[in-house]
Amino acid sequence: MIRKFTFFLLLMFSAIFFAQIYKPLDTSDYAQRKEFARNYMANNELLIKDLKSKYSGKAGSELPKIYKELGKDFDDKVKNKDFTFNSVFDAKVKSLIERLRKNNPQIPQNLKILIAKNNTPNAFCFADGTFVINMGLFSWLNNDDQLASVISHELGHKITEHTLKAFLSMINQNQTDKLVVQNIKSNKVNRNQRAFDVLRDRIYQKGAKNRKQEMEADSLGYVVFKNSNFKKNEFINALKRLEDFDTISPRQLNVETYKKFFNLPKQEFNDKWLAKEDFSLYNYNNFNNKLNKDSLKSHPEVTLRINNLKKIFPELKNEVADEKASESYAILEKIARMETLPNFYHSEDYGLGIYTSLQFLQDGEEEKYYKNWLGKCFGKIYEARKNYNLNRYLDRVDPKNQSESYQQFLNFMWNLNLDEIKNIADYYQYKES
Ligand SMILES: [Zn+2]
Incomplete structure (x- = not known):
């Protein structure tokens, strides 16, 4: 019933929005933004306290610094209105996560969803359970199942604490000072390319170690996905779709x-x-x-990852065409495009x-x-x-x-x-x- 009602609302919404000229989403959600930032910073403090008690030596001094910088950086982004609160996209993400959670009790309960005003199809799950979904995922992916597969992959990272492991390995290789301090202050980096992005890119960067993490997140994510009765092959289709993304469209301008x-x-x-x-x-x-390589590929080496999945899960060997989008997804896809x-x-x-x-x-x-x-x-x-x-x-x-x-x-x-x-x-x- 609730689902039906939500769908009806979406339909009304789209009828109103597309009958006339489209009106961009309202981001003047000051109270919600303030409330979110307050909670986020408080949780980050708790996380830092916890890390200080868990780790000693170099990790014990460096990890809190990293999370403090990331926290500040993220807070800036919230203040800069980089995210929308309670937009039409939230309900869809929440319902997909609920569906995933049903048969996967290992998915954390405290996830907070944020939709980023970012056209790159990507997602990221923070240590404290803040789950950032870029709007670009809605315009680039073709259906609910593909979006659920990206969410599952990120949950795979979250469940295995990949980010923390990557930070620890960076600390052990003496690579943190340079990254955390210099990149935040440097004006050479794109204004929007702040510490969080630099670190994230670093985590996702090419290399045997991160390839291993990607493959782990894929197989764990796929199991979570499969347990929830999504169309299995859409997991592969989503990866292929992401591989095709370019930050600058390769379409020719005449x-x-x-x-x-x-x-x-x-x-x-x-x-x-x-x-x-x-x-x-x-x-x-x-x-x-x-x-035509203007892109910042969000996850490298997709072909290797697809082959790895096919090897572990034989049911993925036969390729299946992309499923048609549900009506509710098609509406969100159109809004994200606008x-x-x-x-x-x-x-x-x-x-x-x-x-x-x-x-x-x-x-x-x-x-x-x-x-x-x-x-x-x-x-x-x-x-x-x-x-x-x-x-x-x-x-x-x-x-x-x-x-x-x-x-x-x-x-x-x-x-x-x-x-x-x-x-x-x-x-x-x-x-x-
Ligand atoms: Zn990943």
Whole structure:
């Protein structure tokens, strides 16, 4: 009954939201954010106390430092509104975890779900039971079962305390000071790439040890998943889907699209905008196989992991096509897709926001909505250009590591002068909305 009611609410929600122009999720949840941060910091203190009593020597002094830094870093993210509270996504995640818990009593009871305004399909479970699910999972994965499989994998890490083990091994190899202290203070790292991400990437990084952890989390996660009657093969399908993810979509942006959206009544399109920097010094052929690799692969070596699962669990050997999404999942998938631009805007990735808006516009999707975001992002690019800090929001052309389409886009952006940027920003912010 409750499930039916939730579904009905979602349906109403979507009818209201998509009949008119989509309105991004409200993140002005001040009271909830404050309450969450207070509890989180209190729990983190308890955790640190506990670690101090459990470990002595180097681990006893270093582990509390790491968790303290991570706690502060996480608190900053909460204050920065990087998460949504009680959004439409929560109910789905909670119901999937409940379903997993039914036949798996080893799943901790105290999990707290947070949905991150982040387009990368990833999840992370903290030591204190805070479970972060990136919105990108909803737009990238195809159904409930695939989402449950990612949750199961993370629970596998949590149950075996992989994060703590990884920290301990880093401490023993004298790698912590450099990481924890320098990375937080360094301005060289992306503004949003804070201590937590650096450490997490470190934990997930390539290497025999972490490959072993990934495989452990896979097999333990798969058992949890299987016990709960999800469609078994979706565990493999989810891994394949994640392998295909790129932070910058490899979809090609056509020259006609630039001409269509930047030929304005008061500012005719100028072919010179499409001129490319001369990179003839580079030998392109050497880099061809590296093109379209703009990604930050969340979990490396997926093929190895899939083969490992097939070896241990023979029932996974036969591949099965992706299951169709349930209606409730399809609604969330659509909402997450519509949040792509608000999320880029929130993380101040304005260049990427423009590139992505143009891709959606090229496909003829929600024209009014994406033109509006085009205007907002161009407004920010104008401010940045005026203040000489465009570098912070727009990548430089890098033929070694970018697809040709993305390089063309960056050339176009860097070729525009201040007035031209202003005209585009004004046109889309005021004339079109
Ligand atoms: Zn993992």
